[in-house]
Amino acid sequence: MKIVNIGLIGFGTIGAGVVKVLKKKTTTLQKKRGIKLQLKYVCDQDISTSRGISVDKKILTTDVEKVLNDPNIDIVIELIGGIHPAKEFILKAIKNKKHVVTANKALLAEHGGEIFDAAAKNNVEIYFEASVGGAIPIIKSLREGLVANQVQNIFGIINGTSNYILSQMSLKGCDFKTALREAQDRGYAEKDPRLDINGMDSAHKIAILTKLCFSKKVDFKNIYVEGIDEVGLQDIKYADDLGYCIKLLAIAKKSGDEFEIRVHPTLLPKKHLLSSVNGVFNAIFINSDFAGDMLLYGQGAGQLPTASAVVSDLLEIANKIDNPNSISFSNMDREVPLRKMRSIDNVETRYYLRFSALDEPGVLSKIAQILGKQNISIYSVIQKGRRQAQAVSIVMMIHEAKEKNLRRALAQLDKLPIIKRKTIAIRVERG
Numbered sequence: 001m002k003i004v005n006i007g008l009i010g011f012g013t014i015g016a017g018v019v020k021v022l023k024k025k026t027t028t029l030q031k032k033r034g035i036k037l038q039l040k041y042v043c044d045q046d047i048s049t050s051r052g053i054s055v056d057k058k059i060l061t062t063d064v065e066k067v068l069n070d071p072n073i074d075i076v077i078e079l080i081g082g083i084h085p086a087k088e089f090i091l092k093a094i095k096n097k098k099h100v101v102t103a104n105k106a107l108l109a110e111h112g113g114e115i116f117d118a119a120a121k122n123n124v125e126i127y128f129e130a131s132v133g134g135a136i137p138i139i140k141s142l143r144e145g146l147v148a149n150q151v152q153n154i155f156g157i158i159n160g161t162s163n164y165i166l167s168q169m170s171l172k173g174c175d176f177k178t179a180l181r182e183a184q185d186r187g188y189a190e191k192d193p194r195l196d197i198n199g200m201d202s203a204h205k206i207a208i209l210t211k212l213c214f215s216k217k218v219d220f221k222n223i224y225v226e227g228i229d230e231v232g233l234q235d236i237k238y239a240d241d242l243g244y245c246i247k248l249l250a251i252a253k254k255s256g257d258e259f260e261i262r263v264h265p266t267l268l269p270k271k272h273l274l275s276s277v278n279g280v281f282n283a284i285f286i287n288s289d290f291a292g293d294m295l296l297y298g299q300g301a302g303q304l305p306t307a308s309a310v311v312s313d314l315l316e317i318a319n320k321i322d323n324p325n326s327i328s329f330s331n332m333d334r335e336v337p338l339r340k341m342r343s344i345d346n347v348e349t350r351y352y353l354r355f356s357a358l359d360e361p362g363v364l365s366k367i368a369q370i371l372g373k374q375n376i377s378i379y380s381v382i383q384k385g386r387r388q389a390q391a392v393s394i395v396m397m398i399h400e401a402k403e404k405n406l407r408r409a410l411a412q413l414d415k416l417p418i419i420k421r422k423t424i425a426i427r428v429e430r431g
């Protein structure tokens with residue numbers, strides 16, 4: 001039987017999950033695939049704290065060089081996350097002709113080019129199923145299942161923590177802080193949960209998906225990103241009254257020779273399939289030329305769901321080691337061209353706007369006039385409450401407007417004495 005030796009770097013939540021899954025499934029995997037996945041090292045700075053799983057002391061090490069330089073190691077799993085030193089570890093593993101499995105979305109989104117080039121040069125594989133959508137086999141679906149298709153657009157809920165928070169706020173009226181604490185306690189959030197909340201984690205993931213679907217080059221720092229930190233209970237409630245829910249969506253669309261890519265809170269009609277995706281669940285909607293519409297749904301975070309994706313990568317690589325002539329779908333660049341990223345200024349979307357405006361005659365006409373001058377057309381308006389000569393919420397839905405026109409209009413509106421607080425603007429997608 002083929003034995004494939006593995007070195008795990010990073011014994012945190014997901015790392016411990018990988019050890020658990022391997023322990024439970026090694027015999028079944030051996031029987032099913034005829035390959036033995038042998039965990040030779042588990043490496044971390046802290047090897048004394050209990051992870052809720054017993055590990056043979058002989059394989060625990062704090063010496064990462066031992067893992068990277070051992071000629072018997074076939075696959076290195078990197079699960080420490082972040083850019084440094086993960087990048088250096090991965091590059092060294094590649095240089096030493098080891099295949100790599102990683103869940104490191106930040107690294108792949110920001111430095112993927114360098115890493116994939118190094119892997120190609122050294123003839124080794126990089127697998128990263130766990131980097132997007134936790135347990136959902138989205139990478140495999142795009143590379144293999146949809147290989148005969150051109151994806152037209154791909155969008156979804158790809159951050160479990162923020163979806164958990166928005167769901168708790170919406171379904172239970174829970175406040176933001178309590179929901180975040182719960183998500184952290186359940187092991188969904190990143191070490192630095194700001195990345196979940198400020199949309200960067202979703203941006204990393206959609207950058208990876210975009211590289212697989214639309215363009216070899218995605219300039220990460222130019223991706224438009226807004227997080228959920230400013231989504232209030234009030235807007236969740238008003239959106240609900242209008243027949244919408246609010247989700248943090250990551251969106252990438254092909255449009256002629258360009259593509260657009262953005263992450264932001266979004267109003268989605270309640271009848272849209274993604275609207276019923278709650279809690280830590282992720283869902284990714286794909287539209288492609290031959291396959292049409294498709295929705296992948298599953299647990300996007302958490303120890304065992306994510307670990308199962310890592311183990312699936314291990315088996316793929318192990319299979320390739322065992323059958324070196326088998327077909328490889330892993331070349332990230334495939335036939336993906338070099339399309340241009342559309343500037344957010346030129347993106348057109350519908351909007352939900354909430355003005356905090358004085359409740360007095362003539363206010364609406366002043367707002368409508370400024371919007372009209374920027375070529376923005378109003379779809380509906382509702383005033384919430386009645387407080388003469390005081391500020392009330394005016395909720396407005398507008399038709400598709402160019403981002404730069406809306407920004408110009410809001411800059412003027414927010415300076416008017418009738419507007420008492422910064423206007424809330426949330427994009428609307430029909431799906």
Ligand code: HSE
Nearest residue numbers: 159160161189190301
């Ligand atoms: N922190 C991520 C999330 C988990 O909440 O979705 C893995 O990417």
